[in-house]
Amino acid sequence: MSKLHGYRRPHPGTQPDYDFPPYASTEKRHPKEPLVIAPQTLSELTGPIFGHDDVKPGDHDLTCQHKGEPIGERIIVSGRVLDENGKPVPHTLLEIWQANAAGRYPHRTDQHDAPLDPNFSGAGRTLTDAEGRYRFVTIRPGEYPWRNHYNAWRPAHIHFSLFGQAFMTRLVTQMYFPGDPLLEYDPMYCCIPDQHARKRLVSLFDWESTIPEQALGYRFDIVLRGRDATPMEKP
Amino acid sequence: MSLYATANQTVGPYLHIGLTWLNTDRIAAPGVQGERFTIQGRLLDGDGVGVNDGMIEIWQANAQGKYAHPEDKQKTALEPGFRGFGRVPTNAKGAFRFSTIKPGSVPGPDGKAQAPHLVVSVFLRGSLKHLPTRIYFPDDPANAKDPLLGLVPPARRGTLIAKKVAGRKGLLEWNVILQGRGETVFFDF
Numbered sequence: 001m002s003k004l005h006g007y008r009r010p011h012p013g014t015q016p017d018y019d020f021p022p023y024a025s026t027e028k029r030h031p032k033e034p035l036v037i038a039p040q041t042l043s044e045l046t047g048p049i050f051g052h053d054d055v056k057p058g059d060h061d062l063t064c065q066h067k068g069e070p071i072g073e074r075i076i077v078s079g080r081v082l083d084e085n086g087k088p089v090p091h092t093l094l095e096i097w098q099a100n101a102a103g104r105y106p107h108r109t110d111q112h113d114a115p116l117d118p119n120f121s122g123a124g125r126t127l128t129d130a131e132g133r134y135r136f137v138t139i140r141p142g143e144y145p146w147r148n149h150y151n152a153w154r155p156a157h158i159h160f161s162l163f164g165q166a167f168m169t170r171l172v173t174q175m176y177f178p179g180d181p182l183l184e185y186d187p188m189y190c191c192i193p194d195q196h197a198r199k200r201l202v203s204l205f206d207w208e209s210t211i212p213e214q215a216l217g218y219r220f221d222i223v224l225r226g227r228d229a230t231p232m233e234k235p
Numbered sequence: 236m237s238l239y240a241t242a243n244q245t246v247g248p249y250l251h252i253g254l255t256w257l258n259t260d261r262i263a264a265p266g267v268q269g270e271r272f273t274i275q276g277r278l279l280d281g282d283g284v285g286v287n288d289g290m291i292e293i294w295q296a297n298a299q300g301k302y303a304h305p306e307d308k309q310k311t312a313l314e315p316g317f318r319g320f321g322r323v324p325t326n327a328k329g330a331f332r333f334s335t336i337k338p339g340s341v342p343g344p345d346g347k348a349q350a351p352h353l354v355v356s357v358f359l360r361g362s363l364k365h366l367p368t369r370i371y372f373p374d375d376p377a378n379a380k381d382p383l384l385g386l387v388p389p390a391r392r393g394t395l396i397a398k399k400v401a402g403r404k405g406l407l408e409w410n411v412i413l414q415g416r417g418e419t420v421f422f423d424f
Contacts, residue, residue, distance in 0.1 A: 028284075
């Protein structure tokens with residue numbers, strides 16, 4: 001255990017704080033005591049490994065989970081998972097979930113007056129390939145209202161959950177769509193202080209992955225925490 | 236090349252749509268060695284109200300202190316099929332529950348052993364990124380020398396140690412208090 005390479009700490013401004021008053025639910029749900037800064041040990045430098053036994057071949061296609069096709073605009077969401085050193089993260093699990101085209105989730109607490117789609121559950125998962133690439137087929141999610149503030153609407157988004165190769169690289173984020181006028185009003189989007197880091201959550205329209213007569217492509221690259229080049233001083 | 240890690244975002248209220256498929260409340264299958272425990276608790280907000288849209292993830296070594304991960308180079312055995320991962324949702328009252336085995340000691344900084352512990356991530360609506368914490372086991376003499384517990388102000392260490400439930404062998408209670416009196420210790424790695 002003499003040469004453990006730890007993961008770099010986040011660059012200032014690129015991650016949200018736990019306390020962010022414009023997102024009202026953080027008020028009673030953020031720690032008030034300071035977090036305890038701790039060294040990364042073998043426990044944090046390891047993490048669960050998932051494989052092809054965990055994911056079925058069609059799990060990446062959210063348009064094929066029911067008898068009929070879901071309503072909405074078919075899209076391809078693809079990209080690469082890299083670490084901060086630019087290295088691909090191969091064979092890692094991605095989980096996604098999203099609203100249907102009308103902006104409604106099939107969830108008992110979602111009471112938004114918009115139709116459910118019997119042909120859309122809104123969940124998918126896949127593994128990256130050897131070069132860190134992934135691809136989902138889905139429909140473009142709708143915007144929807146929420147009660148955070150007056151006339152609050154969430155921009156269209158897809159939730160992403162990734163594990164990477166260690167407890168340290170766990171990431172849950174949201175992907176947005178280019179040109180969405182709701183972004184600047186959205187506390188989730190605006191909770192990230194650095195505007196460049198914010199913009200990296202917005203996918204790009206991608207001609208290359210667009211399928212003629214079939215589906216528009218959006219590209220969303222994801223970066224997980226990367227390791228320091230030099231081992232920790234006292235591993 | 237130097238990139239910056241993608242920003243975290245909250246799991247939101249509908250996390251279970253995407254994440255329930257991997258729920259795992261029994262971390263150690265029958266046949267995996269070790270002392271068996273069930274751990275239960277509640278995830279509570281600053282008003283002491285149960286958080287019904289949350290999730291706990293657990294990562295742990297086996298009873299020999301070996302992680303099912305290629306970077307664990309210790310020459311100790313690993314049971315086939317032991318992954319060491321758990322994921323449990325909170326229910327309408329904010330309660331969660333899982334069963335597992337007590338892990339062995341794993342190496343820590345400066346070659347010092349760490350006391351047996353579970354590594355935990357807490358996810359919930361209203362948290363813009365997950366909250367890393369740990370669960371230690373009651374009455375373990377190794378807790379007194381654990382390097383991470385040693386970094387925690389003594390008055391707060393108890394928030395990381397599960398408590399025995401009187402009269403219920405093998406049952407432990409560990410609560411996550413997000414804010415206020417008895418606030419759980421969270422780590423920044």
